[in-house]
Amino acid sequence: AQxxxxxxxxxxxxxxEDVTLDCVYETRDTTYYLFWYKQPPSGELVFxxxxxxxxxxxxxxxxxxxxxxxxxxSFNFTITASQVVDSAVYFCALSEALAAGNxxxxxxxxxxxxxx
Amino acid sequence: xxxxxQTPKFQVLKTxxxxxxxxxxxxxxxxxxxxxxxxxxxxxxxxxxxxxGITDQGEVPNGYNVSRSxxxxxxxxxxxxxxxxxxVYFCASSRPGDNTGELFFGEGSRLTVL
Numbered sequence: 001a002q003x004x005x006x007x008x009x010x011x012x013x014x015x016x017e018d019v020t021l022d023c024v025y026e027t028r029d030t031t032y033y034l035f036w037y038k039q040p041p042s043g044e045l046v047f048x049x050x051x052x053x054x055x056x057x058x059x060x061x062x063x064x065x066x067x068x069x070x071x072x073x074s075f076n077f078t079i080t081a082s083q084v085v086d087s088a089v090y091f092c093a094l095s096e097a098l099a100a101g102n103x104x105x106x107x108x109x110x111x112x113x114x115x116x
Numbered sequence: 117x118x119x120x121x122q123t124p125k126f127q128v129l130k131t132x133x134x135x136x137x138x139x140x141x142x143x144x145x146x147x148x149x150x151x152x153x154x155x156x157x158x159x160x161x162x163x164x165x166x167x168x169g170i171t172d173q174g175e176v177p178n179g180y181n182v183s184r185s186x187x188x189x190x191x192x193x194x195x196x197x198x199x200x201x202x203x204v205y206f207c208a209s210s211r212p213g214d215n216t217g218e219l220f221f222g223e224g225s226r227l228t229v230l
Contacts, residue, residue, distance in 0.1 A: 100212065102210040106160070
């Protein structure tokens with residue numbers, strides 16, 4: 001069975017601080033996808049990134065960066081120079097690459113509060 | 117382009133009542149699914165479908181029914197609502213073989229069972 005653990009339930013920072021969200025996963029599959037979704041206070045789910053298990057390159061998109069380490073089964077997410085608009089719940093998720101349905105296993109989420 | 121549309125957005129039920137959460141997508145996606153979101157537990161898969169006429173159970177299917185008669189629609193039925201089904205429900209759709217594997221989510225339906 002797959003499992004995704006986000007040990008941090010809530011993180012509070014002051015604007016312009018960096019914040020790193022941890023994600024640890026368990027799977028028996030050799031081929032899988034990892035995702036991060038953002039859920040702002042308005043409630044919708046916003047896709048941020050997908051990473052497949054073959055690609056361990058780190059990725060940077062503006063103030064967002066992701067560190068995928070297969071050896072430690074981790075897919076951490078860093079927000080650099082945080083802004084109030086980054087306040088949201090962030091979910092890490094996992095799916096089997098070869099299974100039909102694009103079914104996701106989600107972590108419990110980390111609530112990020114950025115104070116001005 | 118409406119994407120994934122869920123109705124209703126809010127609903128209050130009494131224990132034992134039945135209702136259907138509607139989900140429609142206009143992107144011609146073959147895959148559709150229902151998740152429930154509860155505090156601290158993230159989203160959990162209820163049921164999913166890989167095409168019209170095909171459905172299967174997810175992690176938490178008990179108390180819910182689905183059907184998929186068309187590609188566009190994937191309703192979720194609660195036959196006899198229980199307080200444990202108080203949650204926020206999300207419908208999602210996606211394409212098979214999509215290079216991103218991204219799910220497109222509806223805006224969610226908040227259900228309260230008294």
